[in-house]
Amino acid sequence: MSPVTIANAVLVLLLVFVPAFWFASRRALRSSTPTRWLRRLLVALWGVAGLTYATLFTLGHGLVVRTTLAATTPISDTSLLAEFAVQLTAALITAAVTLAVYATLVPAIRDVQEIDLPVRTALRSLGRYALALTVLFATVFALLIRALAEGGPVTYWLLLLGVIVAISVANPVLAHIFRDTRDPTPAERERLRERCDRSGLSVSSIVILDDMPETAGIHVYGVPGRRQLFVTERVLEAFDDETLEAIFAVHAGKRRTHYRSYAVHSLLGYLVLGVGAFLFGSETLVTIFILLVAVLALPTLWAARRAFYRADDYAAAVVGQDELVRALEYAAEEQNLELVDGGHWVVFKSRPPLGRRLARLREKSARSEEIASTPS
Known part of the structure; x- marks a missing residue:
């Protein structure tokens, strides 16, 4: 051609x-x-x-x-x-x-x-x-x-x-290459560092993303001991301290429950096996790989969702059920997110929809109040 x-x-x-x-x-x-x-x-x-x-x-x-x-x-x-x-x-x-x-x-x-x-x-x-x-x-x-x-x-x-x-x-390095970044001011660093300490989120440094002013984004990249917190300027402007603390607590919970290992590392494992099977394997090996994915994919996604729910539970224990619900609702409104339940399609997702997470947190809060109000 x-x-x-x-x-x-x-x-x-x-x-x-x-x-x-x-x-x-x-x-x-x-x-x-x-x-x-x-x-x-x-x-x-x-x-x-x-x-x-x-x-x-x-x-x-x-x-x-x-x-x-x-x-x-x-x-x-x-x-x-x-x-x-x-x-x-x-x-x-x-x-x-x-x-x-x-x-x-x-x-x-x-x-x-x-x-x-x-x-x-x-x-x-x-x-x-x-x-x-x-x-x-x-x-x-x-x-x-x-x-x-x-x-x-x-x-x-x-x-x-x-x-x-x-x-x-190299995720933190790639973030610096791909995005426009700056160091936080002393006041911004003190505010974010205090919120991290109160939420249990351990990071070695804090970076401000200033290239997408319309986006409210919070990301944590890096390996344990060298994790970096990246937040957009919109987050600093729109989120109050209580909301920041609640969102940071969710991120801390995700690391404590190893959500990334279930959601990302397992996917990379399937990718490596799949590439090897298709490039170097026989028809039998390819068939075995397809059957392996069919058997293990849904349980892996279920485990990832359970890890995310446990992260929410950790955050609720740190900031309180009601405060976490308020913070998630505010963040969703700020980002124009619909609070959908996901329906039956949720079984194919590693991250539960925000609407389902909020419903679960409200249900747990109502159950706790009911137990507390029951005479002993």
Whole structure:
């Protein structure tokens, strides 16, 4: 295939996705639950990225880049550098298409959240994240593909495991690369540190995220002993001390109940096994892996949800049931979240919906009051 064919395919994707997402965002604004539909559209952007990336390689993007490099540079078309160039150009094109589609959602996000968010500002913030992610993606994929081609299964497995461990450990560093950050002022540090101490959340440092002023986000990254707390400026403005303490207590509870191990590390384990089975296994091994996932996936998700509930219980013990409910409701209102129950689909989620969590906390509070009021 020629570069012109690939360029035409990218243009077709833009002509399909840009108006489709714009129309969907307008429809979302007229629905009874606009926030939920906009969140679904934001998640669907990963589908846009995946389809764009797959289209590029289906049309021979890799061959075009390697041929161009061989004709214009001394770089071998089978070298690691050539593979990196293939993956980087594909990732950059994919990011550009995804950002163009995301731009159609910004006006709807601005209307729903009632904030001043120029499209240029939103694209600049997400564009920096996308650029850093494309470089990381291209580096990792180039290394894995060359390891598979030259080093064999053992080298591939060791490299894949090393990448997963490195990314897990390097989360705080990646957050600094992907986001605009600043150090807290002395007053901000004292306020947040006191809330951490009262909630039982142990962190080594505190970082302020100042690139997405419309988002109220709280994140804890890093390994035990070196965890860092990241909060957006919106959190400092909108959340009072009691709300901060309650939310921090939930984060502390998640670490005490090892929620991340159930929700994330188990998923990475399935990913490693699945990649190995499909690349190096026989049909029998692939069948065994599919059966293994079918048997263990739902119990793993159930265990993750139970860990989240135990985290809520820890937070309730620290700040009180009623205060935790109030804080979660306030945070949901601030972020325009619908308090949904999740229905039967909750069995496929690792994190219980906020509406279900609140209902459980209210039920426990009512039960406690009933027991307390019962004569002995």
